[in-house]
Structure formats: structure tokens, C-alpha cells
Amino acid sequence: MLRLKPLLILLAAAASCHLPLARAADKPPLRIGWVFAMANAPAIIADKKGFYAAEGLKVEVKSFGDGPVVQQALAAGELDVAYVGAPPVYQWFSRGLDSRILAKVNYGQAAVIADRSEGVKTVADLKGKKLAGVARGSGMDVLLRGFVLKEIGGLDPDKDVDIVSMPPANMATALQNQQVDAIFTWEPFASESLLSGRGRLVLDVNQKLPNYPWYVVMAPAKTLKERPDDVIRLLRAHIKAIDFLQKNPDEANRIIADAFQIAPIKNGSKTIEPLAVVQEARKRLGWAWRLEAADQQFIQRLMDYSLSLGFMNKALKVEQVVDTSWLQRAEQGR
Structure with missing residues (x-):
């Protein structure tokens, strides 16, 4: 019995060590x-x-x-x-x-991309244009309305631009089909639009707000x-x-x-x-x-x-x- 005691103690210690894992x-x-x-x-x-x-x-x-x-x-x-x-x-x-x-x-991550055939070269050029964005009140929408349109473009987001809400995955097609004049989107959708040759980069938000x-x-x-x-x-x-x-x-x-x-x-x-x-x-x-x-x-x-x-x-x-x-x-x- 004396010989068994150390073994029993070791087994009990091992069991107690495994309880937290269990x-x-x-x-x-x-x-x-x-x-x-x-x-x-x-x-x-x-x-x-x-x-x-x-x-x-x-x-x-x-x-x-x-x-x-x-x-x-x-x-x-x-x-x-x-x-x-x-x-x-x-x-x-x-x-x-x-x-x-x-x-x-x-x-x-965020960018404004315009149809190459349109004359949208700056954010201010979006006045009177149709722009694809995401759901009103979402984070990207806050960034679009508060910073991109108001501060960068000097535009009233409710009066000067027709913002059309749609899923970002659909934006490049909408731009290609000229359903909108520009899109405000994120990656990888921005890069897909640019590399296809259909879009022109108007604004890389990270250049205006580094990091x-x-x-x-x-x-x-x-x-x-x-x-x-x-x-x-x-x-x-x-x-x-x-x-x-x-x-x-x-x-x-x-x-x-x-x-x-x-x-x-x-x-x-x-x-x-x-x-x-x-x-x-x-x-x-x-x-x-x-x-x-x-x-x-x-x-x-x-x-x-x-x-x-x-x-x-x-x-x-x-x-x-x-x-x-x-x-x-x-x-x-x-």
C-alpha cells in the first residue's frame, strides 16, 4: 500500500490538472x-x-x-x-x-470610383450625379456623408447627390451598366472595378486620412x-x-x-x-x-x-x- 501512495497522488494531480481543460x-x-x-x-x-x-x-x-x-x-x-x-x-x-x-x-479600404466615360474626376463633380452607397446610417454611410461628401466635396449629401443604396458586390455591375455615375465601396470590390478597366479612382480615403x-x-x-x-x-x-x-x-x-x-x-x-x-x-x-x-x-x-x-x-x-x-x-x- 505504501508503494501505491505516490502513484495515487500522481494520478490525482494529473486528473486535477485536466479539469480546467475539460x-x-x-x-x-x-x-x-x-x-x-x-x-x-x-x-x-x-x-x-x-x-x-x-x-x-x-x-x-x-x-x-x-x-x-x-x-x-x-x-x-x-x-x-x-x-x-x-x-x-x-x-x-x-x-x-x-x-x-x-x-x-x-x-x-474605402474609395470613390467613377465611370470612366463620365466627367467625374473629383468628389465635387458628383453634384447632381447618382452615387451607389450602402445602407443609410451604416458606418460607410457615415464616412461617405460626413467626410467624403461634406468635407472633401463641399456637398450636401441629402440635396446635391442621389445616393442609391445597394450591396457592394452589385456596385461594379451597376457602374458598368451606367445605372450610377460612381460608387463608394470597399475592398475587394474597389480593386475589382479598377482592374476591370471600367472604373476610375476618384478618391482613396486613406490618402486624405492616412491610416x-x-x-x-x-x-x-x-x-x-x-x-x-x-x-x-x-x-x-x-x-x-x-x-x-x-x-x-x-x-x-x-x-x-x-x-x-x-x-x-x-x-x-x-x-x-x-x-x-x-x-x-x-x-x-x-x-x-x-x-x-x-x-x-x-x-x-x-x-x-x-x-x-x-x-x-x-x-x-x-x-x-x-x-x-x-x-x-x-x-x-x-
Whole structure:
């Protein structure tokens, strides 16, 4: 019996060490929603390269057409975390959905592209024209109305331009068929339009607002309270994904081209391969995870646009919705 005691102690210790693992395995997956945009590639990379799994995190990852739809899913309790534009986060916060922006995902991505046959060479030339955009009040719509049209073009978005809402995947065809004079879109749709030879670049927003933040990682207060360790794991996987995008562009581009099912593009007799589309898109966007002071100032600017445009009924301060402490904790554990 004396000889058995050390063995029994070892077995008991081993069993106790495995209890947390068993509980982690029994936990429901962290449900992650992301807007279907190339700028949200870190969500794809973290999943495809196994970075979530390497952090001991079981996930369900689902894409959505735009930010408002993601926020609806969050409000309904169907998601735990999201990769989404900052405007939907603070707009829904103003309506009572308590949530926080935790980290940056990307910078850049948006562009105004005009039909080559039209005389639209500047944003101001859009006066009296028909412009394809996304849903009114969405993040991209705030950027379009508040910054692109009002500040850059000196235009009244409600009076001077006919903004037609449509899915970004349909915009290039609408431009080709001359249903609209120009489009305001994101990647990879902007690059597909440009490389096809049908569109002319009128404005790369990243040239006017260098490294402006767009998509962010956010979570409702409920997730932060109930699954804090999983939030940290997610942010560590997010950091790994962005490191991978920066250090392994060729492999990352292949993953992106496959995830977005980018097809070869015909431009006359020339065929442009999917990887070239991704490479073109990377001229207008990049990835970063830290929310710098300048990033937070830009989010405050977006909040002010939303208030002036009537998309919010009360003023907010960026400190109410941004919490960088979670990212700091994730970085400390790297």
C-alpha cells in the first residue's frame, strides 16, 4: 500500500490538472461575427491558420453583409464578439446596447470610383450625379456623408447627390451598366472595378486620412463579464493574425483570395488573376491592432458626424465605448 501512495497522488494531480481543460472543452464556442470585407481578413486568418485553436479557443465564425446587421445579431444575443465598423458600435451604444471597442483591425479600404466615360474626376463633380452607397446610417454611410461628401466635396449629401443604396458586390455591375455615375465601396470590390478597366479612382480615403481606423474588435458588456478569459484569447489570436498578414503577404493573399472567392478579371484581352486583385487592394488598406490616440480621435470625429447627420440623438465621448485595457492584457501575455 505504501508503494501505491505516490502513484495515487500522481494520478490525482494529473486528473486535477485536466479539469480546467475539460471545462474549457465543454464551454460553448465563442460566436464571432464579421463584416464581409477584405479589411476584416484577420478574422479569416486567425480561423484558417488555427490561431484561435492555439489559444485554446473554440469558435464559430460567421460573415455578414454590413455593420447594422451584425449589431442586430449582437442585440439579439446571437453573437459574442464582432469585427465591425466603429459607427454601428457607438450608434447602438447610444440606443442602449452596452458594448466596448477593444482593438483595431485595419486602416484604409474605402474609395470613390467613377465611370470612366463620365466627367467625374473629383468628389465635387458628383453634384447632381447618382452615387451607389450602402445602407443609410451604416458606418460607410457615415464616412461617405460626413467626410467624403461634406468635407472633401463641399456637398450636401441629402440635396446635391442621389445616393442609391445597394450591396457592394452589385456596385461594379451597376457602374458598368451606367445605372450610377460612381460608387463608394470597399475592398475587394474597389480593386475589382479598377482592374476591370471600367472604373476610375476618384478618391482613396486613406490618402486624405492616412491610416484612419475602420473595423474594430468589439464585444458586448455581457461577453466581457461572462467570458473574460476567452476575450483575451481572442485578442491574442487577433494579434497573431495581423503579424501573419504583415510578415507572410504571399500566403496571406492566397488565403484572402480563396476566402472571398475572387475570380479572375477580364480587362480586354488580359486576364488578371485573383492574387493580383488582393495585391491591388493592399495599396489602399493595411492591418494594425493597437488603438492609438489618433485612432480614438477619429472615432470621436465619426461620432460627431453621426450626431450632426441625425443618426444619433445624443452626444457621446469616445471614452464611453473604447476600452484598451483588454488589449493591453492580451499583449502582456504574448
